[in-house]
Amino acid sequence: MNDPKVTRRQVLVLGGVTLGMGAVTVTGLSVPAWADSTAAGVELVPVGASPVAVLPGVGVQPAAFPRQLAVQVRHAGADLPAGTEVALTYDPRLYSPLPAAVATVGGRLLRTTSSVTTDPRTALATCTVTVAETVAAGSDPVVVVGTAFPVLYPRDLVVGPSNATAAVARRHGKPSGRRSLQPRRPGTFGGVATPWGLEVSGVWSRCVWANGERWYYYPVQVTLQSVGPGPVPAAAAFSLALDPQVVRDVSITTARLNHKTHDAGVRVLSQTRTASLFETRWSTRVRLKTGDRLDLCLEVRTRQPKGDLPTIKHPSVGLIGMGDHVTQRQTGRTSMSRIDAVWE
Template sequence: MNDSKVTRRQVLVLGGITLGVAAVTVAGPGTAWAAAAAPADVTLVPVGASPVVVLPRVGVQPAAFPRQLAVQVRHAGTDLPAGTQVAVAYDPRLYSPLPGAVATAGDRRVRATSAVTTDPKTALTTCTVTFTEALPAGSEPVVVVGTAFPVLYPRDLVVGPVDASAAVGHRHGKPRGRRSLQPGRPHSFGGVATPWGLEVSGVWNRHAWANGKRWYYYPARITLDSVGPGTAPMPASFSVALDPQVVSDVKIVSARLNNKAYDAGARLLSVTRTATLFETRWTTRARLKSGDRLDLGLEVRTRKPSGDLPTVKHPTVALIDMGNHVTQRQTGRTSMSRSDSAWT
């Protein structure tokens, strides 16, 4: 049995580009920025506005965080001298730094270096970007240092994620005036919620032809496991996508819930048939609670191709129509597939 992991949704729901934790400082004695803080017309602003969802823990609101650790430095009336630094601090449980930070001004790359450090007391990571060239007033560079990455079950509930904030100061001084830079929380994120999640796995059968030299896999059993802690908001529903050159029909013939016979009430929602796709979509009666396991037996009718196939649709089983995806946990196994059929 080969159960490939195919992810349909990430817990960190990727949206547009927005601002992370940031501080801007300037280098060089004798510059116009020798004061403890940068001039008032040098400001940091978000780039984009669409946040990502972070699930902190059970019984709290899903949190909104920046998708990308990016910031624009606006300085309409002030030059940025070589040595200007942009420091972006972030929660390493949520973000991954780029191999090298990127700074752009208009359509060109700004010459810059970057260094990443981690504070042992706070566990926060900081990427400090240093411009190695001077920028004239109004160039307004954009700095990108990292992006959110999907955190898989069981580490996907990130307890106490650290809010974003910003401060402005001199290179040799402590940044001042720290303020929150968290993006606005969309109404679609909902209120207090209990996260839930499902894993899809199963058993495959192999159909062979051409004296066993050609074969195709199809699902013989589908298993849905609930990782909780909440109950799935909708009855378990899924699709089965197969190649119509090899498979002519699919039926659900048995169901067991937690190893006991169960009337799953499996109902066929729709059938799609084209020259390259045979897809059936199913729903059941089961709203799976934490720890529940639903096993479904399939009866699949196959065809015997006359020889080689010009192409093949690899088999896929995937969750569908499962309701509140904002609070759905990232199990990394919301679908399964096989890519090792031999058809030519």
């Protein structure tokens, strides 16, 4: 899956969403999708807030997918009888179902049952939610069955993602009249694009005090690796956040591009020092191509604390200002940290 020449695969850029298991709040209802022929007087309204972007190949426009697998069931003219079924079909590579689907009216959870089946021919999953109580006319429930999840590299290249759809049926009838839940594509998703990604890794050293009973880790090398398939759209830049009680100063001594000494044009963008944070922000002139690796060696001057510290700022290294995040692959490694210090 690392082949930078693969052009028929899709890149997902999925924001994380957490749905609580108590009350579920859903916003962003769009225009009605349709009045289903098998459930007269019922119309389904998809949830279209904050769609996630899917890039269906190299050199094409990112498409929009629902962030939440959710739909509102409107039935103004009559009660929604017990036994009504709402079925949402989705691509399991893009979505994660809730342990149990939920339906809410005005913040109240309705009594429901749900089941998930998979079509062996298409590999699509369908969650069917059965409402176990009568819902009064005008009380339009929102059915939520899952949410998009960040698909991490190298599995973030997905062939042919399928649209999410929904259908409704009354009194245990078979849901039919299926329609798409795809939201409108935001203009902010931009035009044609090529996916790109970066991984951050490095090497750590340790400052020890109190006769070896206390210690703190700090980075001595930062590595940025481009995973492609496209080049990184901006010059490599990153930040270092350290504890000023332990770290006095940081400088970058050498740079290597693809294991060869390189004039990376490293410079300090800014420096912040408070009682609890020492942060430096760095830029380079290097625009990494597919497969490129940039190693930056750090010289870190440390202090020797006299004893226990009241608090600690765990060290972290992270990318900054790296351009178009809609087409950035989700490597899951855009930062690194250590939390295993002993300071008290």
